[in-house]
Amino acid sequence: MTFDELLQQYEPRVASAFRETIETIKSNILIKTVVERLERGDITGAIAAIQFEPEAFATLELALREAFNAGGVSFVQSLPSLVAADGTRVLFQFGVRNLEAERLIREQSSTLVTNITEDQRQALRMAFEAGLSQGKNPTATALDVIGRVNRVTGRREGGTIGLSSRQVDFITRAEENLLSGDPASMKSYLDLKTRDKRFDRSVTKAIREGRAVDAELVKRMIGRLSDNNIRLRGEMIGLEETRSALFSVRDNAIRQQIGNGKIAAQDVTKHWLHSASEHPRMQHIEMAARYKAEGVPLDQAFVASDGTLLMFPHAPGIPAKHKIGCRCRLEYRIDYIAAGLRRYRARAA
Structure with a gap:
């Protein structure tokens, strides 16, 4: 689903x-x-x-x-x-x-x-x-x-x-x-x-x-x-x-x-994706532009332009101005190539 x-x-x-x-x-x-x-x-x-x-x-x-x-x-x-x-x-x-x-x-x-x-x-x-x-x-x-x-x-x-x-x-x-x-x-x-x-x-x-x-x-x-x-x-x-x-x-x-x-945590990055909404937040649009391609490590927060740290959209404890009505998404990407190389080296060793 x-x-x-x-x-x-x-x-x-x-x-x-x-x-x-x-x-x-x-x-x-x-x-x-x-x-x-x-x-x-x-x-x-x-x-x-x-x-x-x-x-x-x-x-x-x-x-x-x-x-x-x-x-x-x-x-x-x-x-x-x-x-x-x-x-x-x-x-x-x-x-x-x-x-x-x-x-x-x-x-x-x-x-x-x-x-x-x-x-x-x-x-x-x-x-x-x-x-x-x-x-x-x-x-x-x-x-x-x-x-x-x-x-x-x-x-x-x-x-x-x-x-x-x-x-x-x-x-x-x-x-x-x-x-x-x-x-x-x-x-x-x-x-x-x-x-x-x-x-x-x-x-x-x-x-x-x-x-x-x-x-x-x-x-x-x-x-x-x-x-x-x-x-x-x-x-x-x-x-x-x-x-x-x-x-x-x-x-x-x-x-x-x-x-x-x-x-492994080192193989995971998360990427902020902005979804269209009736009243888009410019800060979230900026975060999508900044983090969509490169992303951040799993344990690192996204940083909004006002300095707010967000681990993911709708994360517990974030201010209402970053949460109410937000329709942004998050994508997790796993570097399977790096993971495969590590497994290959482990078998070789």
């Missing part, structure tokens, strides 16, 4: 696992408990009642592990066959239970889930506080956060559960702008890429008539905006985390072959 085929298979699977987790969390919320705690002014208790816990993300972690393992197996299968010094064929294999491989995927999954859950608690607090400060009653505030049940589908729609704290702030401002009656603020809604364009005519009419958008209509508009942003966040998690897993496991897989004595 090629790298592109792996992405096509696992990016949507990881994104779907995130969305399914959010749906499960929302469907198990007892809104009565949330409302009662908000009525007492107990926002911390209301957040706890949502039960947005790390254990809920087992499906997401499993999807990432499957992508990781499939990436490792696929990579070693793509390596050309070699003949060892004793004349036997070298069999490249990926150890899914390799201790370092296990550590890598466990650490990636744990970091992702921790970041999601910690940020979500902050996002929930922001959303509850914003609703109550706007004078909404506890029930309306809870429904704005949890979402409202669609009587046709029986599923909760809208709400801010699953959104990042930045997205909650973004959506809160959008709601305030629509209710403000200020033409400039209301027009800003029409620039949002994740809005439901079916409501544009209503916004334009309200602006023309010099009034705010009807409050009930705003609820529906914000609900659609929230749903679209949940979908967008799932897609971004699918893209970022799947690529991180695949690049990480390719690096681990090549090191497993070195550790097993099947190839």
Whole structure:
């Protein structure tokens, strides 16, 4: 399976696992408990009642592990066959239970889930506080956060559960702008890429008539905006985390072959390849021009023009400016001629 085929298979699977987790969390919320705690002014208790816990993300972690393992197996299968010094064929294999491989995927999954859950608690607090400060009653505030049940589908729609704290702030401002009656603020809604364009005519009419958008209509508009942003966040998690897993496991897989004595580190170079994207990073284009042909040794980092060191695209710990939305690739090249000469000399000796 090629790298592109792996992405096509696992990016949507990881994104779907995130969305399914959010749906499960929302469907198990007892809104009565949330409302009662908000009525007492107990926002911390209301957040706890949502039960947005790390254990809920087992499906997401499993999807990432499957992508990781499939990436490792696929990579070693793509390596050309070699003949060892004793004349036997070298069999490249990926150890899914390799201790370092296990550590890598466990650490990636744990970091992702921790970041999601910690940020979500902050996002929930922001959303509850914003609703109550706007004078909404506890029930309306809870429904704005949890979402409202669609009587046709029986599923909760809208709400801010699953959104990042930045997205909650973004959506809160959008709601305030629509209710403000200020033409400039209301027009800003029409620039949002994740809005439901079916409501544009209503916004334009309200602006023309010099009034705010009807409050009930705003609820529906914000609900659609929230749903679209949940979908967008799932897609971004699918893209970022799947690529991180695949690049990480390719690096681990090549090191497993070195550790097993099947190839030598000195024979491996890695090469940065830039892939076209909607908003290309000039630094990555420059790295591709600099490193595509010559490459760097396996244990050496690529150096961006701002001085950032990158072992490979989407490597753990690299700054977001070099990671979010990056579609660059990495190619490992093995000097089989040098390896063959070394084996020949070993037999001759």
